[in-house]
Amino acid sequence: xxxxxxxxxxxxxxxxxxxxxxxxxxxxxxxxxxxxxxxxxxxxxxxxxxxxxxxxxxxxxxxxxxxxxxxxxxxxxxxxxxxxxxxxxxxxxxxxxxxxxxxxxxxxxxxxxxxxxxxxxxxxxxxxxxxxxxxxxxxxxxxxxxxxxxxxxxxxxxxxxxxxxxxxxxxxxxxxxxxxxxxxxxxxxxxxxxxxxxxxxxxxxxxxxxxxxxxxxxxxxxxxxxxxxxxxxxxxxxxxxxxxxxxxxxxxxxxxxxxxxxxxxxxxxxxxxxxxxxxxxxxxxxxxxxxxxxxxxxxxxxxxxxxxxxxxxxxxxxxxxxxxxxxxxxxxxxxxxxxxxxxxxxxxxxxxxxxxxxxxxxxxxxxxxxxxxxxxxxxxxxxxxxxxxxxxxxxxxxxxxxxxxxxxxxxxxxxxxxxxxxxxxxxxxxxxxxxxxxxxxxxxxxxxxxxxxxxxxxxxxxxxxxxxxxxxxxxxxxxxxxxxxxxxxxxxxxxxxxxxxxxxxxxxxxxxxxxxxxxxxxxxxxxxxxxxxxxxxxxxxxxxxxxxxxxxxxxxxxxxxxxxxxxxxxxxxxxxxxxxxxxxxxxxxxxxxxxxxxxxxxxxxxxxxxxxxxxx
Numbered sequence: 001x002x003x004x005x006x007x008x009x010x011x012x013x014x015x016x017x018x019x020x021x022x023x024x025x026x027x028x029x030x031x032x033x034x035x036x037x038x039x040x041x042x043x044x045x046x047x048x049x050x051x052x053x054x055x056x057x058x059x060x061x062x063x064x065x066x067x068x069x070x071x072x073x074x075x076x077x078x079x080x081x082x083x084x085x086x087x088x089x090x091x092x093x094x095x096x097x098x099x100x101x102x103x104x105x106x107x108x109x110x111x112x113x114x115x116x117x118x119x120x121x122x123x124x125x126x127x128x129x130x131x132x133x134x135x136x137x138x139x140x141x142x143x144x145x146x147x148x149x150x151x152x153x154x155x156x157x158x159x160x161x162x163x164x165x166x167x168x169x170x171x172x173x174x175x176x177x178x179x180x181x182x183x184x185x186x187x188x189x190x191x192x193x194x195x196x197x198x199x200x201x202x203x204x205x206x207x208x209x210x211x212x213x214x215x216x217x218x219x220x221x222x223x224x225x226x227x228x229x230x231x232x233x234x235x236x237x238x239x240x241x242x243x244x245x246x247x248x249x250x251x252x253x254x255x256x257x258x259x260x261x262x263x264x265x266x267x268x269x270x271x272x273x274x275x276x277x278x279x280x281x282x283x284x285x286x287x288x289x290x291x292x293x294x295x296x297x298x299x300x301x302x303x304x305x306x307x308x309x310x311x312x313x314x315x316x317x318x319x320x321x322x323x324x325x326x327x328x329x330x331x332x333x334x335x336x337x338x339x340x341x342x343x344x345x346x347x348x349x350x351x352x353x354x355x356x357x358x359x360x361x362x363x364x365x366x367x368x369x370x371x372x373x374x375x376x377x378x379x380x381x382x383x384x385x386x387x388x389x390x391x392x393x394x395x396x397x398x399x400x401x402x403x404x405x406x407x408x409x410x411x412x413x414x415x416x417x418x419x420x421x422x423x424x425x426x427x428x429x430x431x432x433x434x435x436x437x438x439x440x441x442x443x444x445x446x447x448x449x450x451x452x453x454x455x456x457x458x459x460x461x462x463x464x465x466x467x468x469x470x471x472x473x474x475x476x477x478x479x480x481x482x483x484x485x486x487x488x489x490x491x492x493x494x495x496x497x498x499x500x501x502x503x504x505x506x507x508x509x510x511x512x513x514x515x516x517x518x519x520x521x522x523x524x525x526x527x528x529x530x531x532x533x534x535x536x537x538x539x540x541x542x543x544x545x546x547x548x549x550x551x552x553x554x555x556x557x558x559x560x561x562x563x564x565x566x567x568x569x570x571x572x573x574x575x576x577x578x579x580x581x582x583x584x585x586x587x588x589x590x591x592x593x594x595x596x597x598x599x600x601x602x603x604x605x606x607x608x609x610x611x612x613x614x615x616x
Contacts, residue, residue, distance in 0.1 A: 044209045050199030058196040061102040085194030094185030095438045106178040110169045117210045118165040121195035122156035133191040136183035153469040166210040218472030226474045230518035242582040243610035246572045253576030257593040260569045267584035269524020271297030276325025292332040299337035310350035319377050326381050337384040341371050345394035368412045375416035386425045387413045392442045410455040425461035434475035461493035473515035484521035494528040498539050506551035
């Protein structure tokens with residue numbers, strides 16, 4: 001089945017096939033990770049000279065944007081390898097980090113794949129109730145689409161600290177095309193920046209040859225206070241007493257029977273984005289095996305998006321392909337989510353839809369027809385539908401049709417598939433640290449608008465795409481609290497962590513999953529792909545392209561497949577009873593005694609009564 005715009009003929013559109021979408025710069029609110037000990041480079045570093053992109057030092061940067069919100073001056077510095085630094089006093093809060101920033105156009109050409117090293121010295125001055133200050137170092141194209149080669153949040157303390165940022169140019173820049181930035185649009189603070197150097201080593205060095213300042217995040221310590229509190233919540237929220245009474249055929253208690261409790265499926269959703277073609281076509285055996293082994297929930301990354309289904313991505317993208325993927329998942333006991341019915345910006349809508357821009361009535365009808373057609377085609381097969389995706393910076397349809405049209409979309413989806421839980425979904429909610437941002441404020445506002453106007457919104461999707469701006473577990477929990485107040489279930493719909501420190505990525509993955517699992521409103525976590533060979537950043541959480549297991553993959557397996565599952569055994573007491581504390585979900589209970597053996601299924605939920613097993 002080819003799903004289109006009814007009578008509209010659509011032509012091919014080159015777009016991102018792997019990601020959830022092009023993203024605006026992600027705000028980096030308070031408590032971005034503090035840099036710690038610098039990793040040792042190889043001996044090649046120091047022997048090879050790079051091309052300096054900041055020949056005039058930090059004094060070359062100029063204030064840009066809402067400059068009235070900042071005061072810039074130069075100060076003398078002692079006991080450092082530089083004599084002058086910039087002092088930046090941020091006098092009032094901005095809505096976005098990029099509202100005010102230091103900027104330097106890069107006069108030299110940079111080629112895609114070039115290896116670069118930025119060296120930056122930072123220091124904070126107290127005076128606004130916090131001795132810390134923050135910024136974000138960015139190298140990007142100085143015009144639309146503002147494509148970035150690096151975006152690195154930093155947090156300064158009361159003493160000078162040296163930060164190394166190594167990165168690779170993600171595209172080629174002609175002279176004057178690239179710009180170097182320090183974001184400054186945060187809460188009032190005073191920040192000193194000095195000793196700035198950005199060296200381009202071209203292809204003469206590998207990224208691993210360069211030093212790097214290791215990231216951290218608040219709460220990563222083994223004795224951090226949040227851990228014990230999370231463990232207590234997990235025991236209360238995610239576990240239940242599992243009781244078994246073993247009897248003979250006459251109903252008499254059987255003492256000393258061996259009881260094996262094996263969990264076959266967790267109640268909590270652990271999932272990944274997947275590709276329908278890889279699940280349904282010959283080959284891809286490792287991909288199929290691990291999908292079935294690791295997850296109980298899956299979402300199609302691209303197979304149900306409107307652009308490909310309308311034909312904009314070429315052949316091979318049809319509802320029939322997606323439905324075959326749904327069937328494969330069902331055969332392996334994996335529930336399927338739908339993503340996405342309306343992604344309401346021209347860049348994420350079928351090309352031909354733009355032709356209706358001047359005819360709001362036809363535009364409205366075309367969108368509603370798409371929802372009805374697609375949700376109807378998958379009716380009863382999906383547990384969730386992301387009805388509305390990323391409304392903060394995808395709002396072209398709302399600008400034309402009014403915000404109430406979002407309520408229409410939810411009602412159309414409910415009419416087409418009454419059984420699927422209907423979601424809103426957005427990014428930049430968890431990433432970047434704590435605090436409030438316009439993105440977070442807008443998400444809260446849109447959710448409230450939908451509820452106030454009677455939209456059948458069942459659940460809230462919160463993405464978690466992390467880079468260097470790692471949010472600590474306590475801050476993650478506070479952010480989740482902000483949206484839990486609506487009384488709707490929350491799913492982490494898109495998780496990944498894109499940093500080059502695999503050990504830290506493993507720690508963060510474990511801590512993030514633990515914190516989210518402990519939150520009473522969260523019902524599931526979906527990673528946005530598990531294998532580098534099928535991941536939008538080619539930096540998936542679990543497996544490298546050669547299928548070798550990453551440290552984060554080992555952390556996931558240890559946590560999700562072992563620690564958060566129950567597999568225990570024991571013997572019945574004199575009353576024929578056996579009891580254990582177990583995670584909610586599906587079980588196979590096996591009882592054996594004196595040659596008799598019996599296995600029965602059990603669903604453990606809150607309030608479950610003891611299971612009575614009678615031996616023949």
